[in-house]
Amino acid sequence: MIYSSLLYIYGFLPLALLIFYAVPKKHREAVLLVLSGVFCASFSLYYLIFMAVYVLLNYTMCRITEYLKRKKSIAEVAMASTVILDITVLFSFRAPYMSWFAGMIRAPEGIYAVGISLFTLSAIGTLVDVYKGNEKAEKNIIRYALYIMFFPRLFIGPVMRYSTFRKVMAHPQTGAAQVGKGLAVFVKGLAKKVILADTLFMLYTAVYASDDTKVPAVSAILGIAAYLLGIYFEMSGLADMGAGTSLCFGYRFPECFRYPIFSKRINYYAMRWNTPVVMWFKRYILWPLTISAKSGFARGVVFLFAWALTGFWYTFDLSGVAAGIFLGAAILIENRLRSRNTLRITGVVYTLIISGMSALIFSQESLHGFFREIGSLIGMDGLADSSSLYMLKEYTLLLIAAAFFSSGISKKLAGKVKKLKAAEKLSLVIPAAVLVMLVLCTALMASGGRSDQLFIKL
């Protein structure tokens, strides 16, 4: 089951809320764990068993690592061996060249451990923190299990430190108003996914699907715009759906996406795109390595390495590495060259160009493909043909709408409206708007019953 499916919206979620609010407060975390178990089983029973083993193993190793804290060297072995095992499992599901390992742990054909990229980061981070003594190992296994497999966090996170998670879980804010807010956020995410991302994917495939490798410049630009915006809306839509669901149960987790596309600096773009994951790589890869790097040059190399790894985490192949290094290098150069008082608009334009380029590298399977794309972009295959004009005609409106909603202007406008005197009355439009959006999205999912991940699978 995925969030953007009829079964989730009209079956699982309402039923989960009903059960959750019917149960006394002290049992609610246990209920959430049972619900998360059912959610996992809705992929396959194998996945549920896998998750149970994974949770038990990491929970036990956290406890053991803490228990052995005095004997540093044994604790290190316990920690390191678990980290290696977690990473091996991650590779076995995500990298085709490691799928023999998935076979070894008896994964049935075609079963994917959903969200494994995310919860591996969580598990490893916590293990390292416990080992370093920055974090106490969780004794409550229900809560630790929720840390790994709470269903609203399964697909996209946010990845966070255990202490942050603990704080959020300690003070849930439940109630009808909270549910309403959560549902509004959920529907916003659903609309991002079903209306914007899915349609942008159609434009993207329209540009690149044909066997003809000649792509005129206009089509190529449309294709990159569709890819960048599409991947943004798919991921941030997923994040919103997860965050909305969490809110319904009273938990407010950190935000993943903070309007990265129209940033005025590359650095901001990179930091606003899936912030928790970027922070994870900073905390556990970049900072420890930077401390040990002596020269400025070595620090630069470490910086690029951390970005390469971040990119690799998305794709598990070289295109992600290349895109990561490209983005990291752009940030380094920007930090050197950029004076503080550049015009906002120049900043936005070059950030767009750089982020578009990194998206282009990210989407290509080979270097050859990348250069072919660059050739298309500068008009080596002509400026436009009849299919470019067709796409321009069909999709311009969509691209403008997508750009608008990715820019953050809509949020600023909403903030201004809130300050108006009539805000109280105007806010009554919101329930109607949410319901209309929900009906539209339901209709758009009607034929297949769901809207699958199209751009990226984490």
Next chain:
Amino acid sequence: MDRYKKITAAAVLGFAAVMAFGTFLSRGKKESADEARTLTEFPKASLSAMFDGSFPEQAEKHFTDHFMLRSKWLSFESDIQPRIGERIVNGVYIGEDRLLNCGISDRIPDPSAAERINDFAAGYDGTVYIAAVPSSSGVYDDELPYHLHGDSEAQQISGFYDSLSGSVRKIDAYNILRMLRDNYIYYRSDTKWTSYGAYCVYRTVIQKLGFLPTTYDKYTVLHVSDNFRGNLYNRTLYKDIMPDLLDIYEYPDGAQVTACMASDGDGHTVESSLYDMDMLETSDMYRMYLGKDVPVLDIETSLNNQRKLLVIKDSYADCFIPFLTQHFSRITVVSPEHMKGVLSDNVDVSDYEQTLILFGIENIGNTGFFSGISS
């Protein structure tokens, strides 16, 4: 400010509850008349089906299929999706004035199918004629957006013909239809040709079989329905395409059908007819041609020329068969899709001096379709 949040919660959850309850109530429904298909059943629970995920997958399909007011939702989807720039719904392209199937490029002609036909022709004393009929998306492929153009149906058909032996007489239905594309030769809401499309190809086919075609002016064309919605409509429920006409070509002065017997392959025969008007009252109106699906249909006419024809066909031929009745005293129509066992179990092939294999492009990549032709 909390008030609007509470109203949102009540509105969304209320709506979800109504939909969920309605879905629960309609869970027993077996078939959808609008979509003309069987709905997914709730899966049988078993440990292995749970383990590999096939149980939850089918359960979700069941939920989707029985979703409250599904037909209305689907129709709504087809209505709004083109407005946001996405003209493909459920694999169907919604064009200006017709619906077109989009799955053209992923169909690969099956070489073993050609071998089956060659085997059949080799062990057969008479002459084999073959006509592969393109679908509407083959003839009107230029109306599809550029990126959907795959291997054209013309290429698929000629590739298939090339792998047939020289003794099989091939009929180029594609180019005949392509030339006449400004006429009403294809339904707007179905992949298949109209009776007129079939008539245009019939003129060529019957000459190859050694007869003069009946000229168009001899026929009286009856529009038996002006409200036909075909298989592409069933997949989208898109209402803004004009409904289609179903025609019957009558030739009052010509030969008449004297007997029409359908056999079910088990030795039972029932009386049938070329047209089953009762089907016009159902959601599957196209079955008006030749009636319900049967493995073998035996047609005898008032002609006394001792000419016998064996037709091996799929549903494309249903509106084509009536034209043949003016030339043969006996026509036996076999549908491999519904036939039990192999061809020789159902008919004595040596009785016929001519065999016509007539099928739609959909079956060109279908291994099962031709597998029973030669034993």
